[in-house]
Amino acid sequence: MSNWRKATVLAALFLLLFSAASAEEDGQIRVKLTRLGTPARIEFVANCDYATSEGVRIPSGSTVTVLRSGNGLTAVCGSARGEMGASFSLKRLGGADTGARFALPAMANRFCGDLYFSTQGAGVGVVLEIPVEEYLLGVVGYEMSDSYPIEALKAQAVAARTYALRAKSARKGREYHVTDNTGDQVFKGLNSSQKNVRQAVKKSGGVVLTYIGKLAACYYGASNGGQTESTGNIWGSNLPYSRVQDDPYDLQGGGYSRSVSFARDLSGAALAPEMEQALKQGVGQALSEKGYDPEAVEITLLSIDGVTPTSPKYAAPSRLYRKLIFQVTARVTTAAGEQAQGGVEVEIPTYGGLETWYGLSLNRGDNETISVEEANGRFTVTFRRYGHGVGMSQRGAKVMAGEYGKSAREILEFYYPGTELKKLAYAEAADTPLPTEAPLPAATPDAWEFPEIEATPAPAATDPPETIQPAESVQAWVKLQGGTLNFRSAPSVSGRILGSLKNGEQVTVTALEGAWARIQRGGREGYVMARYLTLEKPAPALPEADSIVYARVRLEQAGAVLRLRDAPGGNVIARLKNGAFVRVIALKGQWARVETASGKQGYVAKGYLERVYADWQMEQTD
Numbered sequence: 001m002s003n004w005r006k007a008t009v010l011a012a013l014f015l016l017l018f019s020a021a022s023a024e025e026d027g028q029i030r031v032k033l034t035r036l037g038t039p040a041r042i043e044f045v046a047n048c049d050y051a052t053s054e055g056v057r058i059p060s061g062s063t064v065t066v067l068r069s070g071n072g073l074t075a076v077c078g079s080a081r082g083e084m085g086a087s088f089s090l091k092r093l094g095g096a097d098t099g100a101r102f103a104l105p106a107m108a109n110r111f112c113g114d115l116y117f118s119t120q121g122a123g124v125g126v127v128l129e130i131p132v133e134e135y136l137l138g139v140v141g142y143e144m145s146d147s148y149p150i151e152a153l154k155a156q157a158v159a160a161r162t163y164a165l166r167a168k169s170a171r172k173g174r175e176y177h178v179t180d181n182t183g184d185q186v187f188k189g190l191n192s193s194q195k196n197v198r199q200a201v202k203k204s205g206g207v208v209l210t211y212i213g214k215l216a217a218c219y220y221g222a223s224n225g226g227q228t229e230s231t232g233n234i235w236g237s238n239l240p241y242s243r244v245q246d247d248p249y250d251l252q253g254g255g256y257s258r259s260v261s262f263a264r265d266l267s268g269a270a271l272a273p274e275m276e277q278a279l280k281q282g283v284g285q286a287l288s289e290k291g292y293d294p295e296a297v298e299i300t301l302l303s304i305d306g307v308t309p310t311s312p313k314y315a316a317p318s319r320l321y322r323k324l325i326f327q328v329t330a331r332v333t334t335a336a337g338e339q340a341q342g343g344v345e346v347e348i349p350t351y352g353g354l355e356t357w358y359g360l361s362l363n364r365g366d367n368e369t370i371s372v373e374e375a376n377g378r379f380t381v382t383f384r385r386y387g388h389g390v391g392m393s394q395r396g397a398k399v400m401a402g403e404y405g406k407s408a409r410e411i412l413e414f415y416y417p418g419t420e421l422k423k424l425a426y427a428e429a430a431d432t433p434l435p436t437e438a439p440l441p442a443a444t445p446d447a448w449e450f451p452e453i454e455a456t457p458a459p460a461a462t463d464p465p466e467t468i469q470p471a472e473s474v475q476a477w478v479k480l481q482g483g484t485l486n487f488r489s490a491p492s493v494s495g496r497i498l499g500s501l502k503n504g505e506q507v508t509v510t511a512l513e514g515a516w517a518r519i520q521r522g523g524r525e526g527y528v529m530a531r532y533l534t535l536e537k538p539a540p541a542l543p544e545a546d547s548i549v550y551a552r553v554r555l556e557q558a559g560a561v562l563r564l565r566d567a568p569g570g571n572v573i574a575r576l577k578n579g580a581f582v583r584v585i586a587l588k589g590q591w592a593r594v595e596t597a598s599g600k601q602g603y604v605a606k607g608y609l610e611r612v613y614a615d616w617q618m619e620q621t622d
Contacts, residue, residue: 026426029135030128033127036105039105041067044115045100050093052088064100066117067124097190097192099111107189109188137197139160139185139187141197146194153197154408155411156397158207164184182557207423207424208421211420219231221394225250227247227369228391233313249414255395257383258358274357280299287299297335298332300330301328305327306325308327310323310347320369326346327344363556364560392412474509476517485532487521487526491515491518574600587606590605
């Protein structure tokens with residue numbers, strides 16, 4: 001690597017920018033790796049050769065470290081280091097399935113393609129440029145699951161391919177075309193164990209959905225609640241292939257739902273106070289219309305005789321009902337002791353009413369389908385849908401393929417009616433708005449058959465570089481699952497023990513020597529095993545008691561926040577970002593009392609929390 005060292009000394013290297021002239025037809029996509037965050041230090045191991053803009057080769061098996069240093073970036077590989085300026089890139093020289101595995105922050109899968117590094121705030125940001133067919137190998141198995149039927153996975157591959165290329169066309173002037181999170185499509189890199197995903201991507205290779213010659217807007221989601229939604233209803237812009245229609249497959253797939261049940265005779269669980277008050281107010285209003293003073297009578301609810309959805313949010317056949325009509329029988333007793341009873345119809349709000357009182361919310365907006373079923377003397381109101389509901393339901397596609405033997409073509413025709421399948425021939429010419437197109441052959445799944453390409457095994461990782469001098473000292477924290485970390489006089493287990501460090505203790509790292517870190521602690525200098533250090537402050541130690549639970553906020557929609565309230569359904573006191581970590585203190589019905597990383601306590605709807613384990617790190621949330 002001596003030539004590399006010389007090149008980095010002469011000038012700011014690695015200014016190999018991604019080609020601004022590339023368009024859809026070159027089959028490349030640029031992905032912002034948001035899951036890496038923007039740490040001050042990124043480290044990866046290459047399983048193929050990479051090259052700089054100067055033509056300097058970085059051999060396969062090398063460990064490369066990128067540090068934020070001053071106003072720019074520093075790159076380190078073995079004993080070589082270079083000041084790289086505000087941005088630089090590395091071009092992959094290997095074939096398909098080759099790339100980089102990130103060791104810090106640690107990410108399990110391989111990221112195949114060219115790497116572009118740039119300063120982002122006080123840290124390092126990374127964009128990956130990758131052929132779209134390789135990109136799909138890191139998308140399909142995480143938007144669906146490798147266990148899904150092949151035809152469902154093929155449909156997902158087509159939708160994801162079309163989405164990515166359409167996003168690329170719309171974002172040509174940007175540094176990246178898509179992110180690796182739910183703001184666009186989940187992308188987690190190559191997992192070579194996902195054999196079904198690989199088969200689905202290859203069998204659907206190059207196939208996209210078009211409408212009147214243009215790439216279609218292939219939105220999709222986990223579950224539509226038994227009815228597809230239209231773009232016009234959600235975003236105000238109508239697409240002819242985006243319609244409101246019943247989806248029995250999603251309904252059969254048992255997607256995301258929450259329910260509340262009412263006994264006809266009002267036996268069993270008591271009504272929520274808000275529900276009881278609303279029903280009695282409705283009865284009181286009916287009494288006032290008949291000349292009674294509702295303040296002068298006592299109202300007793302005797303039974304619920306019927307529940308009927310009404311007032312849809314959008315035009316028929318939308319099942320996003322704003323209200324439910326409850327037919328109730330009530331008894332009234334006047335101040336003079338006179339009694340009478342009868343039936344009354346009372347309108348109860350769904351969104352902001354039942355949804356809040358019984359914790360039925362599944363989405364950020366008022367976007368759930370609502371249905372009522374009567375059985376065994378009970379009325380059950382169910383809220384369904386997770387996400388916007390537009391386009392393909394992943395649960396529905398699974399049922400169509402697995403239970404009914406539907407092909408990917410039939411799945412796509414159901415969810416995107418009126419669109420056409422086209423097979424792209426990726427070309428280097430970039431003068432046409434769409435890649436070279438050819439009509440897909442006959443409408444059979446076999447039309448998508450392509451030879452299988454097996455994953456190339458990654459070579460064994462090499463040992464860490466002998467010596468790495470950071471451009472400046474960095475702060476790190478001890479990260480242990482238990483016990484203590486020995487602080488030694490030399491980078492060896494034979495070195496004299498100077499003391500021990502606890503989990504979460506902060507140290508100053510001045511150099512790395514092989515597998516050891518040279519640190520300063522309490523005015524003394526010594527060595528610890530580097531793998532037990534992290535550049536991010538660990539979460540506080542968690543009690544082992546089963547009653548203590550930590551959770552992560554899980555939201556589907558990009559930019560969504562979870563409201564932290566001072567009481568169940570109370571005033572908003574903070575907003576938690578997607579992925580934020582909280583400690584769960586107690587549960588109260590559909591609400592969870594939580595504590596944020598900053599120590600603020602309040603209530604959130606527990607349906608938006610996902611339990612995590614003690615080694616997850618907490619983040620600042622407000």
